[in-house]
Amino acid sequence: MKPDDSSLTPGEYAAIHRAATDLLNKASAWDRLPTPVPDLLSAAKLHVAPMSAFDPRSLLRHAREFGERAAKLVKSAIDKVRGIFDVHGDLIHIDTTVNESKQNFLKLHEAGHKHIPHQTGLFRWIQDCDKSLSPEVSDQFEREANIFATVVLFQDRRFAEMAADSTFGIKVPLALSKRFGASAYASMREYVRRSDRACAVIVLNPADLCPVLGMRSELRRVELSPLFQGRFGDLKLPEYIDRLNPLAQFIPLGGKRMSRPGTLPLEDKNGDVVEFVAEGFGTPFNTFILIHAKAGLGKSFVMPSVVSKPTRAQVARFAK
Numbered sequence: 093m094k095p096d097d098s099s100l101t102p103g104e105y106a107a108i109h110r111a112a113t114d115l116l117n118k119a120s121a122w123d124r125l126p127t128p129v130p131d132l133l134s135a136a137k138l139h140v141a142p143m144s145a146f147d148p149r150s151l152l153r154h155a156r157e158f159g160e161r162a163a164k165l166v167k168s169a170i171d172k173v174r175g176i177f178d179v180h181g182d183l184i185h186i187d188t189t190v191n192e193s194k195q196n197f198l199k200l201h202e203a204g205h206k207h208i209p210h211q212t213g214l215f216r217w218i219q220d221c222d223k224s225l226s227p228e229v230s231d232q233f234e235r236e237a238n239i240f241a242t243v244v245l246f247q248d249r250r251f252a253e254m255a256a257d258s259t260f261g262i263k264v265p266l267a268l269s270k271r272f273g274a275s276a277y278a279s280m281r282e283y284v285r286r287s288d289r290a291c292a293v294i295v296l297n298p299a300d301l302c303p304v305l306g307m308r309s310e311l312r313r314v315e316l317s318p319l320f321q322g323r324f325g326d327l328k329l330p331e332y333i334d335r336l337n338p339l340a341q342f343i344p345l346g347g348k349r350m351s352r353p354g355t356l357p358l359e360d361k362n363g364d365v366v367e368f369v370a371e372g373f374g375t376p377f378n379t380f381i382l383i384h385a386k387a388g389l390g391k392s393f394v395m396p397s398v399v400s401k402p403t404r405a406q407v408a409r410f411a412k
Contacts, residue, residue: 100239108236111208112243126273127245129196133184136203141183177205179212193275197241204240205233242282245274252286260289262350262371262382276373280315280380287317290366291384292327298377299343308334309343309379324360342372342381349374356383 100108115121119135121128133140175198176185184202186195206212211233246252251268258264262280269279277295284293296309314327333339342351351372357365367386372379 100235104236105239107210108204108208108239109243109248111204112240113248115203115207115244116247121244122247123250125271127196127247129199129245129273132244133199133203136207137182138203138206139183140199141178141181141185175199175202177202179206182206191275193269193273193278196273197245197275197278200241200244201237203244204237208236208240211236242278245278246272246282249286251279251282255283255286260287260291260384262373262380266373276375276380277378280382281313284315284317284382288319289317289384290320290323291382292316292320294327294329294333294339294381294383296333296343296379296381298379299345302332302334305334305336307340307343307345308332312378324358339370339381342370343379344372344374355386358383 115132115135119128119131121132124131175187177183178185184199186198186202188195190198204211251272254271255264255268265279265283266276268274268283269276272279274282280293280295284291293315294311295313295315297312299307299309302308310332311329314329316324316327320327329339330337333343338356341354344351353369353371356368356370358368359365368383369386370381370383372381374380
């Protein structure tokens with residue numbers, strides 16, 4: 093599973109949150125949908141390079157306009173990332189081969205590198221001195237920029253407030269993704285992480301064929317709501333979801349985009365079995381399986397009676 097790219101300590105999050113809301117204020121971007129990315133970049137005094145460094149013709153032009161050192165910086169990064177921040181040119185380079193909603197997030201991610209106070213100064217010093225960030229600092233900066241982009245793109249809690257006005261379900265974040273100009277991936281994660289319900293989204297890579305088990309999908313990420321995390325802990329899943337796993341029924345196949353909702357049992361930290369509703373949605377890039385408790389979970393919870401209670405083996409097989 094892909095490592096989490098956005099976890100920060102409360103103090104770190106507060107600093108990034110201040111920087112993100114400051115940019116929203118400067119751009120007067122609150123409640124403007126889709127989130128006005130061009131105005132936000134203008135407020136950050138950033139420009140998108142007219143010919144991106146990801147265009148093979150641009151390296152020579154970049155070297156001619158901004159110097160050999162800047163061109164080397166671009167060349168060293170271009171094979172690893174989808175966006176680049178040139179601190180001296182106040183330019184960002186975006187891979188235009190990805191879809192527009194992904195480009196929006198990339199642009200705000202790169203804006204974070206400039207607008208987060210402790211980052212821009214260090215980037216300038218490093219580029220001046222021809223140095224590089226340590227892997228630990230680089231990873232921290234990337235996580236900070238991801239959080240910055242998320243807060244700005246979803247206008248802090250605006251996305252969550254709008255989502256709360258609708259009946260909980262997988263169609264809600266998909267509809268809101270279009271309104272905010274965000275990807276389905278980012279919107280599904282935001283939907284769950286801001287939810288006050290016990291819910292989780294399981295993100296899978298596109299299905300492939302296994303000679304032994306047939307269809308299988310590689311696990312990419314699991315996002316848990318705070319209530320889910322507190323009640324159930326981490327959701328332990330195998331590296332691949334195959335046809336023997338109960339989640340397989342919620343992977344849309346055969347050209348379908350959505351699966352029929354169904355139920356799955358899950359055991360909490362106390363060994364109590366809770367029934368969850370599960371539904372799936374597929375894109376060419378990912379499959380999302382959203383699960384949420386069928387009954388509301390508060391500080392106390394009474395399991396409703398069911399016609400047939402799942403066996404402990406059935407529950408364990410899902411939770412492995």
